[in-house]
Amino acid sequence: MAVSPVSTASGKTRFDDIYNQPDPRAYVRRLAPLDYEIPHHAQDVFRRTRADRSAADGTDGPVTVLDLCCSYGFNAALLNHHLTLAELYAHYTSPEVDALTSAELIEHDKKFYAARRRADAAPVIGLDTADHAVQYALAVGLLDHAYAENLEHHPPSPRLRRAVADTGLITVTGGVGYITHRTFQALLESARVPIWVSAFVLRSVSYQLVIAQLAAHGLITETHSAQTYPQRRFTSAAEQRRAVEQVLAAGDDPIGLESEGRYHTRLYQSRPRSE
Structure with missing residues (x-):
């Protein structure tokens, strides 16, 4: 299995060559052997959170979901279909x-x-800078709307603003670090209905600026610090060493988690103060 170069900024292995293909086959062939499993852990969490968000409106009607860093739409596939991640990999x-x-x-x-x-x-809206990936997800019916935009450097398009206006839930699995509080700020400024956020964030990445941005828009963020969710195995000793250093710098303990050879995430749930 070929291994892409390590990013000097984050210490993470880069997989740029598989993130924006016309279809997900290369993506799966590279990541499945690394036990990339965070969409599996997110599946039930996102379904429950979506149901809770719907109940907060006093209805059982559909809640529009915006999936950040959606790539080929796997979170949407697992949210809306009778499928498991293992079945997607097999497919x-x-x-x-x-x-x-x-x-x-x-x-x-x-x-x-x-x-x-x-x-x-x-309904699921997909947002990612990978234009080929989101177009695939849109073409096969996983996404209702797809936007290949970079909100870290550019304001959202009028079309994206209109789509976000009716969004009730933002989801993300592992994209935080590639996106920052700037992306969340742009989205929250476009919201017109109460919006919740469900985010799986690597323990090697700080989420504090995002939490502060969410708070500025009236959202309270909670997490269970003792519970973690594995993301994938490290590709090299160098990647593991850098992740352990980052976790220690954040004041967390890598023993039994990153020290055992996998990235781990923490789940953050954000809701309006009134809810």
Whole structure:
């Protein structure tokens, strides 16, 4: 398995070559052997949070979800379909799809996902700088709207602002660090209904500036510091060493977690003070 270079800024291995392909097959072939599992842990959390957000409105109607750093739409796939992450990995590594062109795979996957659509499926907006990845997710029906925009450097487009206006829940698995409080600020300034945030954040990355930005918009953030969720195995001793250093610098203990060979995340849930 080829390993991409390590980023000098974060110490994390870079996977730039697989994040913006016309379809997810290379992404799965690279990350599945590393036990990339955070979407699995997020599946039930996001479903429960979506239900709680709907109940807060006093209805059981659909809540629009905005998935940050959505890539190929796997969080949307797991949220809205009768599927597990293991089944997604098996699908994209199967001989059946291996020989297909990207265009053929898109047509195949339209039927694949439509046959597994849940009755309680929610509208999902995808936001990521990877334009090919979000277009795939949109084409196969995982996303209702897709935006390839970088809110770290540019304000949201008018179309994205209108989409965010009706968003009730923002989700993210592992994207914090690539995106910062600036992205959250831009989104929250576009919100017109009470918005909740459910974020899985690496313990090697600080979330404090995001928490402060959420608080400035009336959201209270809670986390259970003792509970963590594994993300993936380290690609090298150098990546592990840097992660351990960052966790220690944040005042956390890596023993039994990062010291055992995996990145770990913490779940942060943010809601309006009134709720």
